Amino acid sequence: MTRKILMAVITTLSITVCLMGIFTFYNSRNLYYKVMEKDLTRSVDLVSKEISSKDEFYSPDIAESIKIIANTTEQRITLIDLTGEVVFDTELNASELGNHLNRPEVQNALKGVLKREIRFSSSTALDMMYIAKKITISGGETGIIRSSISLNLMKDILNQSLENVIGYLGVFLILAALLSRYIIKSLMTPISDIAVFAKKIAGGNYKERMTSFKKDEIGELTRSLNNMADSLEDSFCQLSDRNAELESILKNIVNGIIAIDGKNNIKMINKSAYKMLNIPEDRNVVNKNIIEVIRNHSLYEMVTEITGYPEDSILENTRELVIGENIFRITISQIIDSHIVSGYIIVLQDITQIRKLESMRKDFVANVSHELKTPITSIKGFIETLKDGGVEDEETRNRFYEIISLETDRLIKLVEDILTMSFLDNENNIGTMDKEKLNPVEEIRKVIYLLHKEADKKHLGMEVHAEETVPYITFNRNYFKQMMMNLISNAIKYSRENGTVVVNIRKENSKLIIEVSDNGIGIPEKDLFRIFERFYRVDKGRAREEGGTGLGLAIVKHILQTHNGDIQVKSEVNKGTIFTITLNAA
Numbered sequence: 001m002t003r004k005i006l007m008a009v010i011t012t013l014s015i016t017v018c019l020m021g022i023f024t025f026y027n028s029r030n031l032y033y034k035v036m037e038k039d040l041t042r043s044v045d046l047v048s049k050e051i052s053s054k055d056e057f058y059s060p061d062i063a064e065s066i067k068i069i070a071n072t073t074e075q076r077i078t079l080i081d082l083t084g085e086v087v088f089d090t091e092l093n094a095s096e097l098g099n100h101l102n103r104p105e106v107q108n109a110l111k112g113v114l115k116r117e118i119r120f121s122s123s124t125a126l127d128m129m130y131i132a133k134k135i136t137i138s139g140g141e142t143g144i145i146r147s148s149i150s151l152n153l154m155k156d157i158l159n160q161s162l163e164n165v166i167g168y169l170g171v172f173l174i175l176a177a178l179l180s181r182y183i184i185k186s187l188m189t190p191i192s193d194i195a196v197f198a199k200k201i202a203g204g205n206y207k208e209r210m211t212s213f214k215k216d217e218i219g220e221l222t223r224s225l226n227n228m229a230d231s232l233e234d235s236f237c238q239l240s241d242r243n244a245e246l247e248s249i250l251k252n253i254v255n256g257i258i259a260i261d262g263k264n265n266i267k268m269i270n271k272s273a274y275k276m277l278n279i280p281e282d283r284n285v286v287n288k289n290i291i292e293v294i295r296n297h298s299l300y301e302m303v304t305e306i307t308g309y310p311e312d313s314i315l316e317n318t319r320e321l322v323i324g325e326n327i328f329r330i331t332i333s334q335i336i337d338s339h340i341v342s343g344y345i346i347v348l349q350d351i352t353q354i355r356k357l358e359s360m361r362k363d364f365v366a367n368v369s370h371e372l373k374t375p376i377t378s379i380k381g382f383i384e385t386l387k388d389g390g391v392e393d394e395e396t397r398n399r400f401y402e403i404i405s406l407e408t409d410r411l412i413k414l415v416e417d418i419l420t421m422s423f424l425d426n427e428n429n430i431g432t433m434d435k436e437k438l439n440p441v442e443e444i445r446k447v448i449y450l451l452h453k454e455a456d457k458k459h460l461g462m463e464v465h466a467e468e469t470v471p472y473i474t475f476n477r478n479y480f481k482q483m484m485m486n487l488i489s490n491a492i493k494y495s496r497e498n499g500t501v502v503v504n505i506r507k508e509n510s511k512l513i514i515e516v517s518d519n520g521i522g523i524p525e526k527d528l529f530r531i532f533e534r535f536y537r538v539d540k541g542r543a544r545e546e547g548g549t550g551l552g553l554a555i556v557k558h559i560l561q562t563h564n565g566d567i568q569v570k571s572e573v574n575k576g577t578i579f580t581i582t583l584n585a586a
């Protein structure tokens, strides 16, 4: 930049200096011409004065006087008659000179015009300046006096002065260039500093500031740039904060979020979307086409459909799609920037669990209705029969009452289990559930005591084996009791006569292990993974006979879930079953 400005200044200076030289040259030459013209006119006037009072235009006396004038003025003086013939010349022989009538200065004199004439003289072979004047002497004769001077001397002087001027101007030009260089450099240094500063800011170094401030426009500019850097730093900080906020929201949001551009290329994708769509964490999918990343035809159709809509015609589109093994509610919205659709936001909500729960609830309602209907129908049938008075035999009537009582008990048990189940299903209840420190061995012994009559009916042995130092547990007392009742009563129900039910209580690491085992009918392997489902029974007839509701193990599982516990089952048909509970020690 400095070089460019310096070159421009030097060029301007050179042109100015040249123009000044040319102007000075022509001006000086004109001045010279004017001075010479004046001298020639004076000589012509002098000669004119000398001969105007004479009787003849030319005489040897006149010639002498003219020669004196010519010598004094260093001019050539010529007398010419009206026919153009040279009568006398101070430098040349008149007879050798040709007719001068056609000379321009002679023509001017004849017309009475006193005007200088510059031309090459064929007589002297020099560039000359001429002035001629017509005079009429006292004798009545008319003639022309012409004075002339060579321009050579003047040319020499002019050339010499031109050389001097060029020399001076050259020196002036060099000095001016050096001075300009110094001034330009001192002006350009702060501008270069500003350029470096602006470059750093543009490169993202918003902390950079300028420190030197001049008291001129550059200082003003420096201050403005510093202010600009302040605002840029502020805006950048705000932007980074917002970005960080947005990033953490996107990172922690449970919904999958994907932003794509108009060409379906992924511009942003959050962690949840990676997880939901089973994209390997280390795979970079940004700038990849969404269809290439998620190979799902329905999603492809949905994306191409919405991206095909004219702008602003639809802002949102929601659908439920099955991707892999999950069900997603997918919402695609347009990103509108200044009335132009610049891309789309795809929000994925995994609703697999919601749908599963919905279907579980539907199944539950259907099962409950069915389970309730069976004892009610049975009770109703027996009551109708008794009401009609068709049963006269006392023993049969008593049997009927017995059955009605049993079905009513089953109904009550079923309603109780359903209520427990729905209580445990409600997350609000779990939060407010009372928990206390319990001695598991004591609680289990109480349950065994309550169930010993049932066991006695089948002549079953009931044993509790507990280590000496069994840890306490934090549990809801009623639910612990119910859980153990369900497991031990199942062991009794599904045992053969004379069998043994054993409850083993021990500590393993920091966990409490409770094993309920029997040597009863066992559970086939194919049913093992389903026995904790609601209303699932291996042998429906037998279970019903035993007065089971099909909810016992589902309740156990639920109770354990709400107390951070776990249950496992091992069983072999006709050999027995072992349920193993693992609980945290209090």
Ligand code: ADP
Binding pocket: 486, 490, 491, 494, 518, 520, 521, 522, 523, 531, 536, 537, 538, 539, 543, 544, 547, 548, 549, 550, 551, 552, 553, 554, 577
């Ligand atoms: P139910 O009220 O019918 O006993 P549960 O949920 O308690 O319902 O048990 C589900 C099913 O698991 C039972 O119907 C039975 O087939 C099987 N089951 C549970 N405990 C045992 C056990 N100790 N031995 C054999 N089968 C069992």
